[in-house]
Amino acid sequence: MKRRCIIIAAMLLLISNACVKRGINIKLSERSVTRVINQMTAVMVHDVTNPPLAARFYAYACLAGYEVVVQKKGLASMKGVLNEFPVIAKPGGIQTYDVYLSATLAIYRTAEALQPSGYILKKDEDRFVDSCRSVGFSDAVISGSMAYANLVSKAVLNYAKHDGYVKISNYQRYTPGLKPGMWNPTPPSYMAPVEPYFYTVRPFTLDSASQFFTGNPVPFSLNKTSSFYKQMLESQKKGADDLSREEIDAANFWDCNPFAVKAAGHMLVGLKKISPGAHWMGICSIACLQQKTGFVKALQIHTILSVALTDGFISCWDSKYKTNRIRPETAIRDYLDRSWKPFLQTPPFPEYVSGHSVISAVSANILSRFFGDHYGFTDSVESSYGIPPRRFNSFDQAAREAALSRFYGGIHFMDAIEEGLIQGKKVGDRVADKFRLGRKL
Secondary structure, three states: OHHHHHHHHHHHHHHHHHHHHHHHHOOOOHHHHHHHHHHHHHHHHHHOOOHHHHHHHHHHHHHHHHHHHHHHHOOOOOEOOEOOOOOOOOOOOOOOOOHHHHHHHHHHHHHHHHOOOHHHHHHHHHHHHHHHHHOOOOHHHHHHHHHHHHHHHHHHHHHHHOOOHHHHHHOOOOOOOOOOOEOOOOOOOOOOOOOOOHHHOOOOOOOOOOOOOOOOOOOOOOOOOOHHHHHHHHHHOOEOOOOOHHHHHHHHHOOOOOOOEEEEOOEEEEOOOOOHHHHHHHHHHHHHHHHOOOHHHHHHHHHHHHHHHHHHHHHHHHHHHHHOEOOHHHHHHHHOOOOOOEOOOOOOOOOOOOHHHHHHHHHHHHHHHHHOOOOOEEEOOOHHHOOOOEEEOOHHHHHHHHHHHHHHOOOOOHHHHHHHHHHHHHHHHHHHHHOOOOOOO
């Protein structure tokens, strides 16, 4: 009996050691990266997270995962690449862990701390850990990976804490301009301006928020021979009842307005939609899954894209609140036709430059460098919202359609779209130069 017990004990020890070894050798794929990104997006929709803030959440969460991978997989740290990024030393005393599992958990932990409804992410993290345990990760590996993730996440969260965003709530309340040609809240909700001080947040790669300001927009004028008046007339032709089927499809596909509301009797009901940055993060996930990039490459691409998106929003929001230009809906209704309505609901912030144009150009620039200038893909990011998938032959084609969709939607003048594309390309080039990304043809 005693001998039997000794044999059983020895077998259990061997099994335990084998599980630890097996847990370390199991490799998570790009699907683990896309899973946590998709879950972050779902929580942002739940919280109605505004577009600039959403990009900031993605960036810091991905950076935490990236810095875990840096410690073991030979990638260069963000120290010396991103503004004021700290040295994150390899956590000592943790010997048993899995780098991919720890990186994924670092993304979860950082997002849970940053996003208002982070508790929802915690539930998905628990399900993710259970799935890892079921495929053979030992408790020792899981515990070590969690400890490693917590230490790196804490360092990145401290970095985030000092980017200036927490100070924004102390700034004087933004008041819309009173002069003709200045932005003012639009129907149906007449929301206050969103993130008027986001340009004060520390950028990741830019020297300043205004580094790539493309110049002031076409001056406001009611002179019928002026460029602005001609732009008003052009936009007036794209009212809610004046679009072709193709224009309607493009406008709907790229709407991505987290602030949209609809009338329901005497109430206004909010519509749940993703942000434009979330849409491009979803496109990034599609490409990574399609190419089977592997965990490390998928994390690298998502991280660089999210950094670029954040800098794109900082740059764009600097332009918006610096120029404070009137929206087509206000201009046309005030000076041309009181009954005119845009096809899309106007977002609650100034018009110039177009956020979709900047963000889409930034994204196309970065993704093209990894996947190529002629990379075809089917964008099914918003299928769960009832939007049919759309096929594109390149990221640039998608970006240009996204930009033009804002003209079709009646929410941007054409110069804001064209200049936005230029600004976005410049921001993308800046980020690519920082990361030494070449051009993949």
